[in-house]
Amino acid sequence: MEEKTKSNLIIIGGAEDKEGNKEILKYVCSTIDKSRDVLLIATVATEQPKEAGEKYKRLFHGLGVAEVRILDVSHRYQAEEIENVNLVKEASLIFFTGGDQLRITSILGGTALHDALKNKYEEGCTFVGTSAGASVMSDTMIVKGLDEESPKKCTLKMAPGLGLLKGVIVDQHFAQRGRIGRLLVGIAENPGVLGIGIDEDTAIIVNEQGSFKVIGSGAVYVIDGRTITYSNVSEQYQEELLCMFNIKMHVLKNKNIFDLNSKEPMEEEAEA
Template sequence: MRNNRTLIIIGGAEDKKGNKEILKEVCASINKENDKLLIATLATESPEEVGSIYKEIFSSMGVKNIKFLNITSRPEAFEQENINLINESKLMFFTGGDQLKITSLIGGSPVGDALRENYKAGCVYVGTSAGASVVSNNMIISGDDEESPKKFTLKISPGLGLIENVIIDQHFAQRGRIGRILAGIAQNPFILGIGIDEDTAMIVNNNSSLKVIGSGAIYIIDGREITYTNVSEQHQEEVLSIFNVKMHILKRGNAFDLIRREPIEEEEI
């Protein structure tokens, strides 16, 4: 059993043909000869195609034991075979697609329970795109891209709950999602908003600190010190007004303490 809990959260569109920095890091987190890597294709509409792409990549990097979790109906989340796949895995890789498909299929099921317990026991969780958003207690399921933030147009739903007190958005700079994560922080300043660019990932250890890898940036929005916001359910289409928001921008090699809500100096990494 591992002592550490590790999340590798990818903003989507990770490099699959060049240096593959992020996917190499994923494979390096397990014993390639003996550990089972489970590719979970619940979110995608093309599970065979997507699963095949990742299997080929992980196999080329030396991972010997690769299995698939492809649940397409809720009764399958109660089947012992799928529970066993979760329990036997040392790394669970959730692909992109629709994050609401993941929670609607396995939320409150034995597979969902097994996933959380196996993660607590030391199984590495990796999620890209939809698989990234779903990792927190609450996840963004829809909101306006490339628009000024609106007061109450963001839709949030319960996630898998592997990390607390954050909401995560992916494809961040590429799809102009700063407005919708600001709306989320305005609704609940207690949580941190984390935006992750494409081909960028954060490695989170024990829910306490993160380190950035990949070619883009990670944006951390802290609303604890907000002094004013007009957020409310009235006049929902109005532009959001919000004062005194703090934002950190991190690149490859930077780190952040999620408990103290402070960047970590490079010499401390």
């Protein structure tokens, strides 16, 4: 049996390399036994599930995964069907594609499939999300906000996510879509949680000890609002620019580590 890399949760900022070295997708495949484990592609977020499912199926087959299946659930009634629940129960890795993160929670929430996913994660199954599939991994997710604009009060729409990663808000396509402003609004409204912005072709690998490692070609931005001394965020005067003092931000690159417990970054893993 081939040696597997231990990872619990892999969160990708979207647009991961699918043509060149495929570093992130190769890492995803390394977390399972490619000869026998089931890799399940969940296309719940997208309105083109067949196209997205087949695209990733070809990619994972090309990377040596023998058993790739597709979870195509576009309506809530399908999330109660036993054959879909069984697909989750048989999976060793579940990969959520991009699309609309609110589709994931609104279709799955409170269903038998949602319960099966939660149980599977608790059992140690590796969960992977890219783009919308990344945002949904936290307990609070960004649904809508302004890109490439200065942060304004009350311009952010948030909703509960799947809750696999606690105490954070994840945003994706981060530098490419100019999303620093909307994540700052999220942290102003929720200063007790960390904001994690992930660039395209970049991922964080979260382990059981509560730290994550960065892989890929871009950066990861961690915004810590605990040090905020002043903020004008409120529902009054909603069109005003957001103002905050003394907010902390870390910028991490490939191989950097961040400890979610101590909320401190490290350059890279210590040598054994």
